[in-house]
Amino acid sequence: APASAPAEPAAAASPDHSKFDALLGKYVTPEGKVNYKAWKASADDMKALDTYVAWVSTADATKMEKMDALAFWINGYNAITIQAVLASYPEFPGVLKVDGFFDKIKRKAGGEELTLNDLEKLKVREPYGEPRIHFVVNCASVSCPVILPEALTKDNLEESMESAAKKYVLQETKLSDDKKTVDTSHIFDWYKDDFKPAGGVNAFLAKYMAEADREAVKTATVTFHDYDWNLNEAK
Secondary structure, eight states, rough: OOOOOOOOOOOOOOOOHHHHHHHHHHHBBTTBBHHHHHHOHHHHHHHHHHHHHHHHHHHOGGSOHHHHHHHHHHHHHHHHHHHHHHHHSSSSGGGGTTTTTTTTTOEETEEEOOHHHHIIIIIIIHHOOOOOGGTTTSSSBSSSOOOOOHHHHHHTHHHHHHHHHHHHHHHHHHEOTTSSEEOOTTTHHGGGGGGGGGGOOHHHHHHHHGGGGHHHHHEEEEEEEEOOSSBBBBB
16 A cells, blocks of 8 residues: 655644743833842742743744744843843843943853844844834833833734834824924934834834824934933832
8 A cells, every 4th residue: 555645744833931921920010120139039930030041042943933933032032131130130230331241242042152132133133124123122221112021922922012112102202392303212223224114213103103293203303312221120
């Protein structure tokens, strides 16, 4: 008898982010600050984070579906950043006061040695061309878009990016009284090229502004206010 046809390969299961999800639910406040003090005080939860980051360091994102992989890299970035803060908390001085925090110190993720900048650029920003990722990647600082109280998954990613983008734009952006200038976060300056697929910075901001302001925002001169790099710590 002829050999039976090979079985169809099973679809890869989505990665399990439940450990990280539980930690975020426990230590991220409704305002999006992180209770590093309480987290550091729990040996069990410090270990749980270490276990999750150890998994991130070796997991193979190339075998994940596209949106599973994006959620994996963003969660990985956020978890590695939190772990780095907690490692020296409460003495952690702030991300800009640690030499090479973003661009020199290499950390293992997805089987590769990457700086946080590499991870963000090479695994998240460039492959996906999705400007809204900037509002769900957290750099442990006050002016960053807040970290969400739950882990990202392919199922909540779209809704999370959209709601986070809207919240951040409305929080950070102000149209001048004469409607000729719009002031916003430096994220839109540092990463302005990332917003080109959305029509540019003005168009992206306009999408989320109050309807009465949208047309003015599209042509207004954009200015950027100071960025607060102090730790995003729940007081």
